[in-house]
Amino acid sequence: MPPRKCYRCSSRATLLLRKTLASCSECACKAVEVRSKPLMELARGAALLDRNGFLDEMRGRGSSSSETTGESSSQSQDSRGAVALAFSGGPSSRALLHIARRLLNPPPASSASSSSEKDKGKRKPVDVTRIHVIYVDDSALYPSDEGGARDLTEDVRAIVEEEGGAAAGLDFVPIKFEDLFQGQEEGGQLVLAAGLGEEAGSTSTSTSRIRATRSSSNDLSSPSPLTSLRRLFSTLSPHSTSPRSLQPATRTRLETLHHSLLQHLLRHTAAVLGCSTLLLGESATRSSIRLLSTLSTGGGHKWPVEGSEAIWVDEVLVLRPLRETGGKEIAYYVRERGLTCLEPRSLLGSGGSIGGLTRDFLLSLEAGVPSTVSTVGRTGGKLVLKEEGSVQSLGETMIPYASSQQGGGWDERVAGRSGVGQKGDRLMATVLTQTQRWTWRAGSANANANSTRVVLPCPLCGLPAQQEAGRWREKITMRRMGTRGEEAGTGKADTASTDARGETVELDEMLCYPCLSLFLDAATANKGDNAGLVLPGHVGRIVEERLCYERAEQPTMATNGGGSKSVQTTGEDEVGDQLDLDAAADGGRRQMAAAAPGVSANGAGGGEHTEGHSQGARDEESVAILRRHATRRLDRSAMEGKIGGYLLEDE
Amino acid sequence: MASSSKQTLDIKLEFGGGTELLLAPPRNKKQRISLPARADPATLHKTLRQQPVVTMPADEGAANGVSSSSAKEAGPADMRFLVQWIRNHLIVEREELFVNTDGEGVRPGILVLINDADWELEGELDYELQDGDEVCFISTLHGG
Numbered sequence: 001m002p003p004r005k006c007y008r009c010s011s012r013a014t015l016l017l018r019k020t021l022a023s024c025s026e027c028a029c030k031a032v033e034v035r036s037k038p039l040m041e042l043a044r045g046a047a048l049l050d051r052n053g054f055l056d057e058m059r060g061r062g063s064s065s066s067e068t069t070g071e072s073s074s075q076s077q078d079s080r081g082a083v084a085l086a087f088s089g090g091p092s093s094r095a096l097l098h099i100a101r102r103l104l105n106p107p108p109a110s111s112a113s114s115s116s117e118k119d120k121g122k123r124k125p126v127d128v129t130r131i132h133v134i135y136v137d138d139s140a141l142y143p144s145d146e147g148g149a150r151d152l153t154e155d156v157r158a159i160v161e162e163e164g165g166a167a168a169g170l171d172f173v174p175i176k177f178e179d180l181f182q183g184q185e186e187g188g189q190l191v192l193a194a195g196l197g198e199e200a201g202s203t204s205t206s207t208s209r210i211r212a213t214r215s216s217s218n219d220l221s222s223p224s225p226l227t228s229l230r231r232l233f234s235t236l237s238p239h240s241t242s243p244r245s246l247q248p249a250t251r252t253r254l255e256t257l258h259h260s261l262l263q264h265l266l267r268h269t270a271a272v273l274g275c276s277t278l279l280l281g282e283s284a285t286r287s288s289i290r291l292l293s294t295l296s297t298g299g300g301h302k303w304p305v306e307g308s309e310a311i312w313v314d315e316v317l318v319l320r321p322l323r324e325t326g327g328k329e330i331a332y333y334v335r336e337r338g339l340t341c342l343e344p345r346s347l348l349g350s351g352g353s354i355g356g357l358t359r360d361f362l363l364s365l366e367a368g369v370p371s372t373v374s375t376v377g378r379t380g381g382k383l384v385l386k387e388e389g390s391v392q393s394l395g396e397t398m399i400p401y402a403s404s405q406q407g408g409g410w411d412e413r414v415a416g417r418s419g420v421g422q423k424g425d426r427l428m429a430t431v432l433t434q435t436q437r438w439t440w441r442a443g444s445a446n447a448n449a450n451s452t453r454v455v456l457p458c459p460l461c462g463l464p465a466q467q468e469a470g471r472w473r474e475k476i477t478m479r480r481m482g483t484r485g486e487e488a489g490t491g492k493a494d495t496a497s498t499d500a501r502g503e504t505v506e507l508d509e510m511l512c513y514p515c516l517s518l519f520l521d522a523a524t525a526n527k528g529d530n531a532g533l534v535l536p537g538h539v540g541r542i543v544e545e546r547l548c549y550e551r552a553e554q555p556t557m558a559t560n561g562g563g564s565k566s567v568q569t570t571g572e573d574e575v576g577d578q579l580d581l582d583a584a585a586d587g588g589r590r591q592m593a594a595a596a597p598g599v600s601a602n603g604a605g606g607g608e609h610t611e612g613h614s615q616g617a618r619d620e621e622s623v624a625i626l627r628r629h630a631t632r633r634l635d636r637s638a639m640e641g642k643i644g645g646y647l648l649e650d651e
Numbered sequence: 652m653a654s655s656s657k658q659t660l661d662i663k664l665e666f667g668g669g670t671e672l673l674l675a676p677p678r679n680k681k682q683r684i685s686l687p688a689r690a691d692p693a694t695l696h697k698t699l700r701q702q703p704v705v706t707m708p709a710d711e712g713a714a715n716g717v718s719s720s721s722a723k724e725a726g727p728a729d730m731r732f733l734v735q736w737i738r739n740h741l742i743v744e745r746e747e748l749f750v751n752t753d754g755e756g757v758r759p760g761i762l763v764l765i766n767d768a769d770w771e772l773e774g775e776l777d778y779e780l781q782d783g784d785e786v787c788f789i790s791t792l793h794g795g
């Protein structure tokens with residue numbers, strides 16, 4: 001077989017990509033680095049924004065004086081411009097660490113000039129001040145009898161030192177998975193009020209509520225974080241007497257919960273460290289696998305945020321620089337660069353879980369059709385949040401701040417501010433105008449709040465949650481959500497079951513569909529054992545924020561008759577859902593009428609003419625409701641206000 | 652034992668990315684084997700799991716009662732033969748995590764390098780092994 005030549009340098013090729021593109025070793029490695037560079041530039045731009053105070057208001061630092069004058073104390077500058085990198089020790093994150101260190105080139109940690117913009121021409125101007133390498137030790141979740149409980153923190157530290165350590169601007173930050181339960185929230189943590197699958201005082205197994213109450217922060221009998229973590233995961237596992245057929249479902253739940261909590265922990269840690277950016281080493285292969293498995297578990301609604309290669313999740317820019325690189329290329333890159341990785345705990349079989357089966361399926365397809373992974377990834381990249389306007393560019397979400405300053409576009413505002421020349425200014429402007437942001441926090445939304453659709457987060461995973469996933473699930477399953485404290489269609493304002501600390505919180509009304517399914521599906525395997533189960537600390541915090549937000553929106557909802565454009569009300573949702581159900585039901589009735597002429601839906605004689613006439617009347621009514629519903633989404637004054645934010649003031 | 656260029660091939664194997672976990676303890680990532688130069692199916696008998704890994708003797712074909720005439724009819728040892736040999740002699744558990752469902756190739760997601768080059772450029776399973784070749788199996792399934 002004649003040797004193939006590299007597509008770039010025509011030397012002997014050593015790696016085949018997608019059956020058609022052959023590359024030599026050096027060009028293959030360079031291609032991985034070059035493909036990561038655009039997103040690394042966004043990380044630099046975010047760091048520059050941070051160092052120049054543009055992100056202060058968003059992050060509650062309130063240093064408007066430093067923004068206007070461009071001056072910052074050396075002490076505050078040291079903590080700015082930091083980037084977080086999630087490191088698991090695997091090949092993808094190892095490759096990411098190597099690439100980030102090379103492309104971002106942070107100064108040494110001990111450098112006295114880290115607070116100055118330029119070191120007398122000896123160093124390049126600094127944008128990223130340091131890289132916090134975050135490693136999450138989850139050894140507590142592995143049974144010790146399987147030999148997987150060894151803490152690998154020191155092994156990871158050695159790898160970071162091998163990459164350069166502090167001398168290369170790398171700051172190793174080890175945390176434990178059980179830190180999710182650390183830091184008692186004000187008012188105590190949330191605990192489940194009753195066993196999953198049980199409604200207090202009810203013996204019915206067909207109803208499910210997930211209620212939680214707040215435990216006292218001074219409660220000495222609270223379990224340790226480690227105990228709470230293990231109990232949470234064991235809750236999702238069936239009893240030993242349960243049939244083996246439940247094991248794949250159990251594994252799916254555990255994988256889903258592990259991933260959701262891990263991602264939240266990483267974002268939270270990055271925010272606590274004051275980092276403007278979180279780098280994740282997810283490859284194209286892994287991203288495509290996760291897209292399909294997320295869709296399979298009902299989490300497709302949050303993919304535009306969860307799977308985006310560059311998006312601000314509240315105050316942290318989450319980047320996936322390896323999103324365009326396949327797993328094969330990464331493995332080759334790691335080997336050719338001689339990078340050390342952690343040994344995996346086990347070589348994973350599918351285990352019957354959705355994630356494992358999806359991985360095997362996709363890799364099998366990729367072997368025969370090499371463009372499978374890229375096609376799945378590109379298609380997933382086209383998904384957007386259902387709620388129009390819920391994701392905006394970073395600059396748009398900061399307009400309330402900008403409007404208080406001088407007029408002009410972002411290009412003018414950042415001109416000359418980066419301190420690293422025009423390229424730095426362009427980077428900042430690019431981040432402000434090109435990166436999207438999803439946030440729900442009051443005070444950081446667009447000044448024209450009425451035109452912004454706010455999607456509230458799920459308390460468990462912290463990502464966008466569908467409105468009333470539980471109610472939607474109730475419509476398509478036999479399981480009922482149980483009694484409620486409200487009349488149907490009156491909106492959240494009348495919901496008596498959600499309330500402040502000390503009283504019961506209806507979690508099932510806030511959780512997104514996959515997180516809700518985690519608990520409800522586990523209820524079939526594990527009943528009655530979960531009362532008093534402590535939930536991670538962030539659950540209570542997000543619940544409190546949601547309740548505060550909803551209380552703040554209640555007057556607006558009351559004034560507008562429950563039709564506020566800024567909040568997707570229960571009334572609008574129920575109308576929309578009812579229309580969908582009516583359309584489906586009408587379709588069914590039409591089919592029945594067509595199949596059995598002469599018999600109407602209500603069983604009366606005189607058949608299809610009568611049925612068709614009443615059918616037509618219902619259709620007209622449905623269309624009228626749809627038109628009114630669609631009209632409410634357009635608001636001219638709100639659109640004018642939004643456009644006005646970009647217009648220069650009349651001289 | 653020095654390998655004869657006519658009867659055995661000196662092959663260096665390397666396992667990474669988790670594939671080494673399928674091997675018998677001590678799970679050496681790098682191993683040196685003497686592979687029969689002819690892809691004789693009779694040499695693909697499985698070793699007992701209790702026995703330590705041994706180098707294939709040059710005259711194993713005769714020791715197993717295989718006639719010299721059948722050994723001559725077998726083609727040169729290729730990657731297809733090597734994968735089967737590894738499955739039968741080195742893999743002690745979960746062989747389905749290494750070998751493809753059709754029983755011939757490797758499981759999708761395992762990168763195979765022959766002398767630091769992608770085996771897809773060398774003909775994959777049809778590549779005829781040479782004395783001194785280095786074959787590397789790296790699992791890409793773990794991501795991370």
